[in-house]
Amino acid sequence: MPRHRIQLINPNTSQAMTDTMAITARHIAGDRLDIDAVCPHQGVPSIEGHFDEAVATLGILQQIRAGEARGVQGHIIACFGDPGLLAARELAKGPVIGIAEAAMHVATLVATRFSIVTTLPRTVIIARHLLHRYGFYEQCAAIHAIDLPVLSLEDGSGTAQQKVRDYCLKAKQEDNVGAIILGCGGMADLAAELSETLEIPVIDGVSAAVTLLESLLNLGITTSKWGDLDFPRNKGISGPFAECLA
Amino acid sequence: MPRHRIQLINPNTSQAMTDTMAITARHIAGDRLDIDAVCPHQGVPSIEGHFDEAVATLGILQQIRAGEARGVQGHIIACFGDPGLLAARELAKGPVIGIAEAAMHVATLVATRFSIVTTLPRTVIIARHLLHRYGFYEQCAAIHAIDLPVLSLEDGSGTAQQKVRDYCLKAKQEDNVGAIILGCGGMADLAAELSETLEIPVIDGVSAAVTLLESLLNLGITTSKWGDLDFPRNKGISGPFAECLA
Amino acid sequence: MPRHRIQLINPNTSQAMTDTMAITARHIAGDRLDIDAVCPHQGVPSIEGHFDEAVATLGILQQIRAGEARGVQGHIIACFGDPGLLAARELAKGPVIGIAEAAMHVATLVATRFSIVTTLPRTVIIARHLLHRYGFYEQCAAIHAIDLPVLSLEDGSGTAQQKVRDYCLKAKQEDNVGAIILGCGGMADLAAELSETLEIPVIDGVSAAVTLLESLLNLGITTSKWGDLDFPRNKGISGPFAECLA
Amino acid sequence: MPRHRIQLINPNTSQAMTDTMAITARHIAGDRLDIDAVCPHQGVPSIEGHFDEAVATLGILQQIRAGEARGVQGHIIACFGDPGLLAARELAKGPVIGIAEAAMHVATLVATRFSIVTTLPRTVIIARHLLHRYGFYEQCAAIHAIDLPVLSLEDGSGTAQQKVRDYCLKAKQEDNVGAIILGCGGMADLAAELSETLEIPVIDGVSAAVTLLESLLNLGITTSKWGDLDFPRNKGISGPFAECLA
Amino acid sequence: MPRHRIQLINPNTSQAMTDTMAITARHIAGDRLDIDAVCPHQGVPSIEGHFDEAVATLGILQQIRAGEARGVQGHIIACFGDPGLLAARELAKGPVIGIAEAAMHVATLVATRFSIVTTLPRTVIIARHLLHRYGFYEQCAAIHAIDLPVLSLEDGSGTAQQKVRDYCLKAKQEDNVGAIILGCGGMADLAAELSETLEIPVIDGVSAAVTLLESLLNLGITTSKWGDLDFPRNKGISGPFAECLA
Amino acid sequence: MPRHRIQLINPNTSQAMTDTMAITARHIAGDRLDIDAVCPHQGVPSIEGHFDEAVATLGILQQIRAGEARGVQGHIIACFGDPGLLAARELAKGPVIGIAEAAMHVATLVATRFSIVTTLPRTVIIARHLLHRYGFYEQCAAIHAIDLPVLSLEDGSGTAQQKVRDYCLKAKQEDNVGAIILGCGGMADLAAELSETLEIPVIDGVSAAVTLLESLLNLGITTSKWGDLDFPRNKGISGPFAECLA
Structure with missing residues (x-):
């Protein structure tokens, strides 16, 4: 069976933290999963409140989009507030897990x-x-x-x-x-x-999310598109985030 | 007593809906309050899910910033999901009410x-x-x-x-x-x-929010900056929303 | 616009406390509201338990009745247990707020x-x-x-x-x-x-109640008489409180 | 063992309803309990809302007082809203049960x-x-x-x-x-x-309350006077209910 | 009226604890109830966790069966975790109370x-x-x-x-x-x-359960056999507990 | 890496149902896990109430014991009521998941x-x-x-x-x-x-439990033995289930 490929999205812009979490995630994944570890190019260096979460959420959504374009099958939002989790579930085809x-x-x-x-x-x-x-x-x-x-x-x-x-x-x-x-x-x-x-x-x-995401992929279950987590309605977004729904 | 000046932020980009809500808000405000009615220049034309809310929240935060620069003393987030309410409370000096x-x-x-x-x-x-x-x-x-x-x-x-x-x-x-x-x-x-x-x-x-915001202004009470709704920590945001914390 | 007239009902019989609260209430009301400050002639000098609340509630209901006869448009129950709040909402035409x-x-x-x-x-x-x-x-x-x-x-x-x-x-x-x-x-x-x-x-x-009551009056909203807060059914009360429903 | 004596308080003024409930209560009590069945002389003929409950509560408290003067050891408040239950528990020496x-x-x-x-x-x-x-x-x-x-x-x-x-x-x-x-x-x-x-x-x-009250009497347990159900503080009540605490 | 006969089931195998509880129970019961005090012949000497409860539950069910065969009309499960309470309610004709x-x-x-x-x-x-x-x-x-x-x-x-x-x-x-x-x-x-x-x-x-069980017996109310506490469906149990449903 | 070996415990005695669930479980497990599928030799043919659950729990506990003796590393309780889940978590060294x-x-x-x-x-x-x-x-x-x-x-x-x-x-x-x-x-x-x-x-x-159990095994996390799910205290069980703690 080909290995599943997932991405770990660090919602802040700290490459050091992204690297730390990537090591942990790959250790748990062993040879069963391929893991891309990414973080937004722009946003907040750390997430310590609702404002930081709001800014970071846009970066998460862009990474969801970019990851699916690269072929990743599932996503981890690697910040303990699970910022943007339900928005990401709407946007993504594959399952999304918050840490x-x-x-x-x-x-x-x-x-x-x-x-x-x-x-x-x-x-x-x-x-x-x-x-x-x-x-x-x-x-x-x-x-x-x-x-x-x-x-x-x-x-x-x-x-x-x-x-x-x-x-x-x-x-x-x-x-x-x-x-x-x-x-x-x-x-x-x-x-x-x-x-x-x-x-x-x-x-x-982070470790927990890797294994739960693997569970969903092995079960062949992804976010339900029946009802309130269906893909966002296509209404023509304007501005810097237009590409999210392109 | 000089009249309080508040702003009604329609989080979507529909000028028609902004106008509708402005009429209602001003009707309730009578001659007691001045109301700016604004909407983001860019974003989603309507808000019908978590993704839409995430995109709209950035526009809300920019309007909070812009409104306070213009001297408004309080803010209404005029979308029934109260998107970005706690983020806005962190960012704003004045009180913020969701409809x-x-x-x-x-x-x-x-x-x-x-x-x-x-x-x-x-x-x-x-x-x-x-x-x-x-x-x-x-x-x-x-x-x-x-x-x-x-x-x-x-x-x-x-x-x-x-x-x-x-x-x-x-x-x-x-x-x-x-x-x-x-x-x-x-x-x-x-x-x-x-x-x-x-x-x-x-x-x-909308009407309810106008009067509750007026209540807070008359009470002289704004969002507590002691604890979890304190202003966002200044950490150097990068990217298109950097100006939010400039 | 003519000013709204409301009453602050201190449920205990302490005139000193009534006066203290009246000063606070009028300070918040400014020139926007007229405030009658009343307390029952008979009852308990302070409210520190369920028994005290039960006794005080009758005084509150009488003041509701008396206030509406005088033309007040809304009522504040100024004791922190909100004694008799739902009974008062049934009885009153205007809105009632507990502190x-x-x-x-x-x-x-x-x-x-x-x-x-x-x-x-x-x-x-x-x-x-x-x-x-x-x-x-x-x-x-x-x-x-x-x-x-x-x-x-x-x-x-x-x-x-x-x-x-x-x-x-x-x-x-x-x-x-x-x-x-x-x-x-x-x-x-x-x-x-x-x-x-x-x-x-x-x-x-007390201050908070003044502004919330003002909100309801400005909104033109009073207690719903559809359903469980409708006026008390007229069944011929006997005894000292008969006049409450006269 | 001498039989316990309790009273069933019908909070409304309907003697017919008092009689109906007395029959039921005495049927369950058999020869184990003596039951006084009382109702207030004045008040509301039936209880169908919060206002009715507030008026009836005073009658209940007077009956509690009168019953204890007659030597009853426990009390039933026989209206399905349990009006005045906690006030009655404060006032009474014996246990009080709502139906x-x-x-x-x-x-x-x-x-x-x-x-x-x-x-x-x-x-x-x-x-x-x-x-x-x-x-x-x-x-x-x-x-x-x-x-x-x-x-x-x-x-x-x-x-x-x-x-x-x-x-x-x-x-x-x-x-x-x-x-x-x-x-x-x-x-x-x-x-x-x-x-x-x-x-x-x-x-x-009514039946249920008779047996639960009997349980408490057999257990020798009454309302705790340690803390928030202690007897009302004696502060000199004025007016028609002064005798409740005489 | 003939006295009701109930049993107190100590779910552990400690005869000393059974005796202690029997004295308490009989003291409360006075001459109104006959009380059998039993414990399982086999099982756990004390109940200090979920495993102990699981083992003890079988002994409880056997005692329920045995007690009803002897003519007891109600049951007390005398362990503070109320082990097996709903299973016992299914099995028993008479009411069951946990301490x-x-x-x-x-x-x-x-x-x-x-x-x-x-x-x-x-x-x-x-x-x-x-x-x-x-x-x-x-x-x-x-x-x-x-x-x-x-x-x-x-x-x-x-x-x-x-x-x-x-x-x-x-x-x-x-x-x-x-x-x-x-x-x-x-x-x-x-x-x-x-x-x-x-x-x-x-x-x-223990005392509380005696009086509540007496309440149910005096009310003539036992576990509802309409719905989810009906007798276990007879499906032919095999093994050491087959006799529970014989 | 050697494959983990787990067992699926069908708590009822139906071999047909055990087989059905085993097929499903092994389909999900692929070549990543070895799965023993077992059911008690004695007990109830199906579980449709609390009594059935109580009887079945003993069989589950025996299978936990037997499985660990055979070297299985984790356990699934394959009945939708999760009977005996916390008892099984106390008894087992490895993790236990209910379906x-x-x-x-x-x-x-x-x-x-x-x-x-x-x-x-x-x-x-x-x-x-x-x-x-x-x-x-x-x-x-x-x-x-x-x-x-x-x-x-x-x-x-x-x-x-x-x-x-x-x-x-x-x-x-x-x-x-x-x-x-x-x-x-x-x-x-x-x-x-x-x-x-x-x-x-x-x-x-069943499928869900297989993947969650696999998650725990991959994470190297089992039931916490600190506190209330620690192994049962060894107190000398008597009777047919003595061997559970032998």
């Missing part, structure tokens, strides 16, 4: 409750809204913010990584949960180490 | 439950998600779709308007509700007639 | 989550029930009780006021919220000072 | 889901609010209104009774429920016949 | 909110799931685990009992609740003492 | 809402409880029962299959959903045909 939803789905298959460790406090509301929309709110015990920006994970100092470790330990000891979700794509490379050290499943959404 | 939330807030002040009459079935999920996020889900009895596109409200035939009337009557008779919400900015001019004919509050979000 | 609902509606327009600071711990359950009924439960992070009775706010010592300040500061720092609601009509005069000092919207329900 | 809550509690012990058959459509919202507050909302499949006033159950024609039968049959056949609750104290005498005819538990709140 | 649901129902009749004190932390999830299924989740403030196994309550040292006392005191002081539920059948004998000492209703599910 | 949860997880990744088509009406409550526990309740529009027993799917007549088709069509046309879940393991072989005919994702839990 937040992926991590949450996987966590609920191995634990009755989980906690999340994320970056800035201002992103907590985004995770909270997703928990409600996906239905996992009651299964989340707590959302912890390390109070450092996303890009601190790429500054080479290890400070952010140490705070992630500290909060995961705290979550394990105090939240009465069976699993911990890493609430930022930039933490993807920490999951294996933390799972082993803490002896509790520490779940990275 | 869906406005209609829902007002409905719950005059009835124990309400129904919504909207355009295409594919937009129902957007209203449903808003009901959950705002907390009004249990107070909404039903969402009815007339199954015609948004722009059919502007085609001059009156067909869409008649279907709105039919569904409002049906909602009154069958849903056991005290109020009906018109689920599209393009229906704004129907509310007065329908309220009178049906003898039940038929609520238009 | 708890008003504060909650306004808070959700400027912040993703809020906390409440109230008086006695025994009133917390009343606020909690309202949050559920109005749909704002998930948007409320915490309810703090200063553990002093309502009338301590009128004792001139400033002790209660200082505890309110302390709890507002605590809520700002610990609850991860963008706004704080003052959970007692007797705290109405503290909102402006606290908003300025704490640099976070501190919302007083 | 709506009683019927709902019992229904959930013998079926996974139930439907309710009530009188006027305008009372449906009251049942709905109770279902939410008590936690039984998801266990209620439907609330059916026969669309006749409460007192039609006492007019001797049998019309209302026949409509109750019709709706119970409809509920059995269409709602996929295991039990039906009669949503008005005036239907108490129909439960036995309907249970037998329909071969499904048809639950009357 | 967790019984305690929760009673608690909500005397307090607006309650806390639970249970044994091992791993059983907390079971209580949490029950709270959701029964609808009492919002009325439960906290679940405290003493972190000792169930059988420590039978070791004669009094250590577990002291920890229960400590946690009940903590719950009273910190959780803002009006009642406390003892979350293990083995704590049944502590309720009276704790209620008296703490001056707050401390509710034991 | 109901699997289908629901997959459905939410490709559609905003789904409907379920199941067998007997009495099983609807089981699906409903799962939807609540897993968090997918709001995403399920309807549960349709074809009103035929499980084994009618194996009677060769095609009657049940035709009713499944009819209800899937009805669900597509009336429920406003993007996907349909087949609510019985015995319908597994219909998903491909129905997806193609109806042009909407029709999801079979």
